[in-house]
Amino acid sequence: MEFQKNLLEYISQSLLTTDETISVVESVTSGCLQLAFSQMPNASLFYKGGMTAYTLPEKVRLLNVDKQEAEECDCVSESIVETMALNVAKIFESDWSIATTGYCTPIRSSSYKIFAYFSFAYKDEIVLTKKLELHPKTQALNAQLYYTEFILGCFKSEINQLLILK
Numbered sequence: 301m302e303f304q305k306n307l308l309e310y311i312s313q314s315l316l317t318t319d320e321t322i323s324v325v326e327s328v329t330s331g332c333l334q335l336a337f338s339q340m341p342n343a344s345l346f347y348k349g350g351m352t353a354y355t356l357p358e359k360v361r362l363l364n365v366d367k368q369e370a371e372e373c374d375c376v377s378e379s380i381v382e383t384m385a386l387n388v389a390k391i392f393e394s395d396w397s398i399a400t401t402g403y404c405t406p407i408r409s410s411s412y413k414i415f416a417y418f419s420f421a422y423k424d425e426i427v428l429t430k431k432l433e434l435h436p437k438t439q440a441l442n443a444q445l446y447y448t449e450f451i452l453g454c455f456k457s458e459i460n461q462l463l464i465l466k
Contacts, residue, residue, distance in 0.1 A: 304449070304452075307449075307452055307453065307456060308336065308339055308340045308341070308452075309340070309341060310456055311340060311452065311455060311456055311459065312340035312341045312342060312343065312346070313341075314456075314459040314460070314463060315346035315347075315396075315459070316342060316345060316346060317463070318459075318462070318463065320346065320395035320396060321346050321347070321348050321392075321393075321394040321395050321396065322337065322346060322347055322348065322394050322395065322396040322397065322398070323347075323348045323349055323350055323388050323389060323391070323392035323394040323396075323397045323398075324337060324349075324350035324351075324388065324397065324398045324399075325350060325351050325352075325353055325363065325384045325385070325387075325388035325397070325398075325399045325400075326350065326351070326352050326353075326399070326400045327352070327353060327354055327359070327375065327384075327400055327401040327402070328400050328401055328402035328403060328404055328416045328443075328444065328447060329400045329416075329444050329447050329448050329451070330352055330354065330444060331350075331352050332444050332445065332447070332448040333350065333398060333400065333448055333451065333452070334349075334350040334352070336448060336452060337350070348392040348393070348394045349392055350388075351388065351391075353384070356370050356371065356374075356375050359375055359380070359384065362387075362391075363383060363384050363387040363388065363391075364383065364387050365380055365383050365384065365387075366383070374409040374410075375401055376401050376402055376403065376409075376410070376415075376417065377401075377417065378417055378419075378429050378431070380401055380417070381399045381400065381401045381417040381418060381419040381429060382399070382419045382421075382426050382429055384399035384401065384419070385397045385398065385399035385419040385420065385421040385426065386421050386424065386426065389421050389424065395422065395423055396420065396421065396422050397420070397421045398418065398419070398420055398451060398455060399418065399419045399421075400416055400417070400418045400447065400451065401416065401417050401418075402414075402415050402416025402417055402432075402447070403415060403416070404416075404438075404440040404441075404443040404444050404447075405440050405443075406436045412436060413433065413436055414433070414434040414435070414436055414438055414443055415431055415432060415433040415434065416431070416432050416443075416447050417429065417430070417431050417432075418430060418432065418447070418451045418454070420454075420455060420458055422458075422462070427458060428454065428458055430454065432447060432450055432451075434446060
């Protein structure tokens with residue numbers, strides 16, 4: 301797996317410049333974002349860590365996701381991903397966090413669609429949440445890699461906006 305080198309370098313440089321940290325919690329991307337952050341130059345100076353919380357019981361136990369809400373939507377919703385983002389930042393005590401949840405294969409509970417929600421939290425506030433849909437014939441690994449690259453690109457834009465404001 302190879303990510304765009306300049307994208308990784310930009311995110312790394314931005315976090316170093318602002319002296320801010322990040323953590324990640326993944327479901328649908330299942331470690332791809334953690335891998336990407338670990339490949340960034342000087343990652344140990346800003347990347348606090350990550351976790352993959354793949355099942356409902358883990359999301360409830362580790363991330364304080366509401367069990368009833370999670371059962372109603374199969375852990376895939378805007379609200380669930382935002383809760384994940386806010387709580388992983390607390391766990392790792394990071395300035396930024398990224399959370400993902402969704403589907404990389406079409407199944408009944410996804411209405412046979414492939415989509416993901418992702419959310420960015422910054423200093424205990426949600427700053428961006430989006431839904432990303434892919435063609436239902438997309439291969440699972442390709443979906444995970446596309447989600448990861450897209451999310452990193454969005455994160456770059458979000459950091460860029462913050463740098464402009466500072």
